[in-house]
Amino acid sequence: MPIAIIVHGGAGTITPDRFEVVQAGCKEAAAIGWRVLQEGGTALDAVEAAVRALEDNPSFNAGTGACLTTDGNIELDAGMMEGQALRAGAVGCVELIKNPVSLARKVLESPHILLIGKGPQVFAQEQGISLCTLDDLLTERQYNRWKDSQSASKEEADGEPSYFRREVNTLAAREEKHGTVGAVALDATDVLAAATSTGGFPNKYPGRVGDSPLVGCGFYADENAAISCTGHGEDFIRLLIAKRAADFVACGISAQDAAEATITMLGDKAEGTGGLIVVDRLGNVGHAWNSKNMAYAYMTESVTEAVAGV
Numbered sequence: 001m002p003i004a005i006i007v008h009g010g011a012g013t014i015t016p017d018r019f020e021v022v023q024a025g026c027k028e029a030a031a032i033g034w035r036v037l038q039e040g041g042t043a044l045d046a047v048e049a050a051v052r053a054l055e056d057n058p059s060f061n062a063g064t065g066a067c068l069t070t071d072g073n074i075e076l077d078a079g080m081m082e083g084q085a086l087r088a089g090a091v092g093c094v095e096l097i098k099n100p101v102s103l104a105r106k107v108l109e110s111p112h113i114l115l116i117g118k119g120p121q122v123f124a125q126e127q128g129i130s131l132c133t134l135d136d137l138l139t140e141r142q143y144n145r146w147k148d149s150q151s152a153s154k155e156e157a158d159g160e161p162s163y164f165r166r167e168v169n170t171l172a173a174r175e176e177k178h179g180t181v182g183a184v185a186l187d188a189t190d191v192l193a194a195a196t197s198t199g200g201f202p203n204k205y206p207g208r209v210g211d212s213p214l215v216g217c218g219f220y221a222d223e224n225a226a227i228s229c230t231g232h233g234e235d236f237i238r239l240l241i242a243k244r245a246a247d248f249v250a251c252g253i254s255a256q257d258a259a260e261a262t263i264t265m266l267g268d269k270a271e272g273t274g275g276l277i278v279v280d281r282l283g284n285v286g287h288a289w290n291s292k293n294m295a296y297a298y299m300t301e302s303v304t305e306a307v308a309g310v
């Protein structure tokens with residue numbers, strides 16, 4: 001049976017000076033997942049390994065390098081799903097976890113599907129996952145970005161109550177970068193899996209949860225396809241974007257055509273932008289976006305090394 005993997009490093013505006021680094025990061029993650037598949041690992045193993053690599057790479061807005069909330073904290077979301085038995089696991093607004101995708105994997109293997117807030121921290125420790133510190137996740141780039149936004153918020157909201165200042169510039173931040181990473185894979189036993197992880201958008205309201213940890217919105221896998229999304233989460237939730245892409249594949253549409261059709265529908269029905277990646281049960285991959293850029297890389301049996309783009 002064929003094997004395949006495709007990863008993404010987020011949709012939005014990627015400046016030319018970052019093209020090389022984000023493509024390299026995606027290629028590395030795809031290669032890590034590919035090796036897992038080649039060695040007989042499961043699709044779940046492959047997407048977890050690939051997303052962990054992206055979470056550990058400070059160039060991406062997930063895990064280490066995630067953006068900050070308005071109050072200077074880091075809240076992470078992640079979810080994953082295996083298509084054969086429709087097993088899913090996710091965490092939302094989790095703090096002090098270096099690799100939230102691996103915590104989502106533990107949730108997938110438990111009786112639960114979604115844990116949020118402080119619950120995931122307790123669950124992580126029960127599962128032998130140690131807590132990290134905020135400094136372990138914080139990068140200079142994201143801290144400076146937060147400081148700049150705080151200065152702008154203070155200038156624009158001078159004299160306004162603090163609850164107003166929380167919302168200043170959040171729309172602009174969402175338009176600038178939809179920070180999410182993800183991976184989808186098909187293994188040698190014909191099983192599909194998907195995983196998504198994110199820090200959300202810069203200066204998000206504390207406690208905000210987007211599409212990334214929600215089944216059928218930011219990720220989905222069944223017997224036909226696996227999908228991981230990145231974009232304006234609220235619109236991806238309203239439209240169940242990941243599930244719609246899987247349904248297109250179930251109707252006989254190719255992975256690439258399904259990706260394009262889903263993003264066309266997003267553009268027709270919502271103002272938010274974003275993108276997604278797809279792999280189908282035949283090992284075909286697809287990717288599409290209507291934002292300015294989306295970093296991605298894939299490996300299939302028809303290519304000799306990872307193909308990447310923005």
